[in-house]
Amino acid sequence: MRFSPKLVSWREWTGLGAGIVAVAALFLPWTNLSATRQDVEEALRELPAGDVARNAWTTGFLEWFGPVLLLLAGIAVVLVGQYRTARVGGLPQLWLIASAVAVLLMIFGWFAIDHEFSPDTRSLLADGGIGIYGGIGRYLGLAAGGVSLTAAVLDARSLRRRGMRKARY
Known part of the structure; x- marks a missing residue:
């Protein structure tokens, strides 16, 4: 069987x-x-942009693995959802x-946001009145994760409902 975009549901496209979107947010x-x-x-504005605003690739595993997953x-x-045996x-x-x-x-990566820096660097930042905050990529990646999770829940529920209807008849 060949790939057919018509066989992909809106939940799968979502x-x-x-x-x-989540992988694009990594950058x-x-x-x-x-x-x-x-x-x-x-003083922060005078530093290189990569030192003040970090993307997920430079922060650690907890940051980039979720969007890649x-x-x-x-x-x-x-790709595989077109096969009924895989779906069932x-x-x-x-x-x-x-x-x-x-x-x-x-x-978890959000809770460990300050652990991107060494303990010495964290104390130096705290003493200087510098806070560590989530950037736009983190918000966008988490929002994309929520959308994917919602679509996955809806897809699993639709499969369950279809299975229940077939079992009744």
Whole structure:
């Protein structure tokens, strides 16, 4: 059987799109440094942009693996989801688990945001009044994870409802 875009449901396309958006967000600022004092903020502006706003590739495994997992799950669902045996065999549930793991990894990464820096650097930043905050990429990646997780839940539920209808007749 050949690939046919007509056989891909809107939920599966949504999962692939969410994975693409999540991976694109990896290249946006993932972590930002910001100061409350004006003189420190001006000093931050003089630093190279990569030191003040970091993308996910430079921050660590918890930051980049979740979005990459979303993309891989989206690709698998679109390509393999056309086969009825794969769909009945648990592909929607696998997508659901992959999306949930990806979202959890991104949430854990958010809680560990200050651990991107060494303890000495963290204390130096805190003494200077510099805070470590999530960037736009982190928000966009987590939103894409939520969209993929929602689509995966809806897809798993639709498969369950279809299976229940067939069992009744």
